[in-house]
Amino acid sequence: MNDYKAQPPVGMEPSGATPAGDSVYQQIRDDIISGRLVANERLVVAELAQRHNTSANPIREALQMLRGEGFVIISPNRGARVRPIDQDFVRDIYEIGVLIEPALTRWFVGMATSQDIAQLEAVQDEIEANNFADTLRHSELDTRFHTIMYERHYNRHAAELWWKHREVLRAVSRRFDFTLARRAQVMREHRELIALIKAGDADGSAALVAQHVEGSGRHILEHMRAAETARAS
Amino acid sequence: MNDYKAQPPVGMEPSGATPAGDSVYQQIRDDIISGRLVANERLVVAELAQRHNTSANPIREALQMLRGEGFVIISPNRGARVRPIDQDFVRDIYEIGVLIEPALTRWFVGMATSQDIAQLEAVQDEIEANNFADTLRHSELDTRFHTIMYERHYNRHAAELWWKHREVLRAVSRRFDFTLARRAQVMREHRELIALIKAGDADGSAALVAQHVEGSGRHILEHMRAAETARAS
DNA sequence: ATCTTGCAGATAATGTGCAATTTTAGCCCG
DNA sequence: CGGGCTAAAATTGCACATTATCTGCAAGAT
Structure with a gap:
């Protein structure tokens, strides 16, 4: 189960x-x-x-x-x-994520146990097993991946802020499919993040997460732009 | 007027x-x-x-x-x-400020006009003229100083978040007085920040603001701790 | 003897219907 | 075709009914 x-x-x-x-x-x-x-x-x-x-x-x-x-x-x-969830709104949201998530990650790197790593790897295995076949399931697994890192952070406000924003982005991205390029990048970044955490590299992990969130945000924005121009024609 | x-x-x-x-x-x-x-x-x-x-x-x-x-x-x-505004709560709040304000500042440095600088200097002059004599007035001037920088930021969510948190911290710090050390530091940092903005040094400004917010948060926490130990005895 | 358990009564939050005020949309008239 | 008036609609505020929680106390168990 x-x-x-x-x-x-x-x-x-x-x-x-x-x-x-x-x-x-x-x-x-x-x-x-x-x-x-x-x-x-x-x-x-x-x-x-x-x-x-x-x-x-x-x-x-x-x-x-x-x-x-x-x-x-x-x-x-x-x-x-x-509320019309337009591009500006999405940009505002993910930009805040870019600021917050690296800080949450940095703390996690200093606190992660081998069990935590094992959990992350287990979820990542599931993500790869699913391989975006069921996009909804991917979304949930991906969220779980990040939740493992953030859920025990001492700053409950920051964690809550992250969750609230994540939910909005999930709502938007549910309408789109992942491009092949993005799929590959998500896999790569998750794997590399696990490696950095294992190595105890807090700065590297934080930087990678910033890039990861930024990429996710841009990906959603690209889809929104594409959908809009499609509608205009 | x-x-x-x-x-x-x-x-x-x-x-x-x-x-x-x-x-x-x-x-x-x-x-x-x-x-x-x-x-x-x-x-x-x-x-x-x-x-x-x-x-x-x-x-x-x-x-x-x-x-x-x-x-x-x-x-x-x-x-x-x-809500009991305890030390954990204050720490949560100002830590988020440390993450957000530098980003807001960075943008401002790229957009500041000479009029903006003049406004900042005018407010800073008022701050120094007041010199913490009227602490409530200082609080309002200090808030205005930062508002000048953030109020036109394109990311309204980030700016609103900043404002909400600022209000909470203002509420708490209203009960305390500024230490002499903190007073001097606030003056120094404001002056230096203006200089960095004039020079167009976005990274330097962002770093200084991070330090400034961090210092402000720590200052409040110190006061809270002192008040608590005083109450315990 | 002490702690748990169960039971009224009180207290306060929650949900419902309705009246009043404001906004909105239609319509007539210039 | 545009501007002001009127009626419908919707928000807002209010009093009351319902429901849940808390308090105190007594009975039973450990």
Whole structure:
């Protein structure tokens, strides 16, 4: 039994959501990620309440949470809209990742045990076994790879920030396929990262992770640009 | 006329708050910052509603927002509490600042006009004229100094993140006084930073800002530790 | 004797329906 | 074709009903 569902690092997401609010939050979030709710679409409280068999308050709470994560924009007296996840937004997000992840990695290199390494290698083996055949599964394994490194970091805020941003990028990249070049690069970088961690090279690992995140971000942006020009014609 | 009230960078804080909710948010926030609401104190919705002459919903909204900024902790079915701003929390926050601010600075160095430099120097002159006599005023001037550099950054998320964290640290440091050593260092670093920006030295500026933020964080932590040991005796 | 366990009652958070205010869209008129 | 008025729609705020948690205490077990 091997569940490869991507999960937030333990102890994270203090949510602060009420039972019903959290449920609705999950569903609306899924609807946005999957594209059932389209960019700039208006999110009418009454309508959502009806669709989710609840009342206004839980909906409002869910919308507030989604605003906090960047999926929704709320303007006073005007209501909520689905945030258009454009290139600028994605760039903002991954740039912050480029700043944070290397620092998280650096700490991990100093703390990693042989068990941690073994875990990383096991996940990487699964990634290579899957070899992007199931892209959703790849996404989850890849997330797990990074989670292993970050989940025990002492700076819970930084880790939470990373997770929040990761989720947004995952949502976007779900719509695209990996180019062959990117696939090869991901494999190479993961393997090399493991080697650097084994060697205890904190600076090297941090630099590589920065490059890895940067590459991931650029890859997504390229896809978005391609999709946009395709739409224009 | 020279208002030196610290203000968020323009276009920031898309708030997403309803009129009443925003008002209550401001007041509760002030109450936490000023210490009228003490660490771990329970925030009862009905009571707050009465005190602020409103009903439950605006209170809940305000609490959600405060949770997003780290001032409040909410647990489902148990309500909200004032977040104890302990040393770990402060360390988490300023460490993220150390990661983000240098990047924001680097961009500014590439974009700064002579007018920007003049603004920085003008603010720095005011800072030196005040010379920590009015610590609140110093805090606001210092914030303005950094805001000049960051407010036009293209990455609005990074800038907003910086602002949110800055506000928390400002809230904490309001309780302490600057040591003489720290005062001197702040002056030195600001002056040197201006010089580096003038020279167009992006890397040097970034490194100096990292050191500056690090120093500020450590300074606050030292004060907190001192206050705690004083309380223990 | 002490600790655990189970049970009311109180307290407060959560969810629901509704009234009031604001925005929005349609429509008539110039 | 454009500007102001009116009605519908949606957000916002409020009072109340419901549900969950906490407190204190008593009964039973170790």
